[in-house]
Amino acid sequence: MEVQLAALFATIALPAIAAGIAGGILAGLLGVGGGIVIVPALYFALSLTGMDPGQVMQLSVGTSLATIIFTSLSSSLGHYRRDAIDFDLLKLWGPSILVGVVIGGVLGGIVSGLTLIAVFAVVALLVAFDMILRGGGEIDSPRGFSKPVWAFFGVVAGAISAMMGIGGGTVCVPLLSFLGYEIRRAIGTSAAIGFIIGVPGAIVYVLTGLGQEGLPPFSLGYVNLVAAAIITPLTVIFAGVGVAIAHKIPRRAIIPLTVLFARVGVATAHKIPRRALRLTFGLFLLLTSARMFFDLFTALT
Numbered sequence: 001m002e003v004q005l006a007a008l009f010a011t012i013a014l015p016a017i018a019a020g021i022a023g024g025i026l027a028g029l030l031g032v033g034g035g036i037v038i039v040p041a042l043y044f045a046l047s048l049t050g051m052d053p054g055q056v057m058q059l060s061v062g063t064s065l066a067t068i069i070f071t072s073l074s075s076s077l078g079h080y081r082r083d084a085i086d087f088d089l090l091k092l093w094g095p096s097i098l099v100g101v102v103i104g105g106v107l108g109g110i111v112s113g114l115t116l117i118a119v120f121a122v123v124a125l126l127v128a129f130d131m132i133l134r135g136g137g138e139i140d141s142p143r144g145f146s147k148p149v150w151a152f153f154g155v156v157a158g159a160i161s162a163m164m165g166i167g168g169g170t171v172c173v174p175l176l177s178f179l180g181y182e183i184r185r186a187i188g189t190s191a192a193i194g195f196i197i198g199v200p201g202a203i204v205y206v207l208t209g210l211g212q213e214g215l216p217p218f219s220l221g222y223v224n225l226v227a228a229a230i231i232t233p234l235t236v237i238f239a240g241v242g243v244a245i246a247h248k249i250p251r252r253a254i255i256p257l258t259v260l261f262a263r264v265g266v267a268t269a270h271k272i273p274r275r276a277l278r279l280t281f282g283l284f285l286l287l288t289s290a291r292m293f294f295d296l297f298t299a300l301t
Contacts, residue, residue: 012226021234058108061165100159101200104158127171157171
């Protein structure tokens with residue numbers, strides 16, 4: 001058992017550490033759960049373990065969702081202190097997002113890994129172009145839609161997020177911006193939505209992966225506990241780095257180290273120009289999508 005643990009740790013440690021730091025900063029800065037970084041990093045790291053390629057993506061997505069539970073708590077705390085979370089929207093959207101997460105989680109646990117890669121790459125590409133090419137997001141003036149329409153958006157956002165292993169920010173930030181929310185308020189609310197996505201999403205991937213053969217040691221269904229243990233503390237600590245950068249929180253208001261770094265991202269998002277924030281988000285997603293398309297092409301050829 002100790003030999004297996006050492007071998008697994010040696011294989012995934014460096015990519016997981018890098019993913020934890022980068023994912024944490026982006027979680028606080030851009031309102032994402034970090035999954036947009038963590039999933040590709042885990043995909044690369046777990047591919048080195050010799051496991052079935054068809055299960056690599058499921059395990060990456062499930063493990064990412066498990067880490068997002070704690071990352072979203074850290075980053076949403078920083079945004080809450082900046083009054084950037086719309087709790088009325090959370091109450092309206094929460095139930096439908098939960099339904100979408102269950103649907104997306106079940107589909108993600110049973111479809112092929114290549115299908116998940118394709119979904120991840122296509123959605124990230126579309127979101128990137130939307131954030132880069134479209135203006136707006138300067139004024140907080142939500143559009144008026146009926147509750148069924150909001151529910152539809154919630155189900156779609158939850159399903160895609162669960163299938164991609166992300167905290168919702170990749171989908172929810174541009175969607176809320178499109179619906180009329182100012183970009184920073186969209187980021188803060190999406191950070192809180194990450195918790196709604198992470199908890200049921202991780203549970204579904206654990207259940208759908210139980211009994212599967214060929215998974216690496218210390219896997220609970222499609223959640224690898226070793227990778228989660230490496231990534232989670234780093235994402236929680238560095239989520240504040242993004243929150244603090246986004247909101248430019250005064251040092252005297254930052255006491256615990258975890259809160260300090262969790263706020264760095266939030267502080268930045270609330271300080272830098274809105275257009276620059278949208279471009280940063282879009283360019284990052286564009287690079288991520290290109291990486292996943294390359295992996296898909298490689299796998300198919």
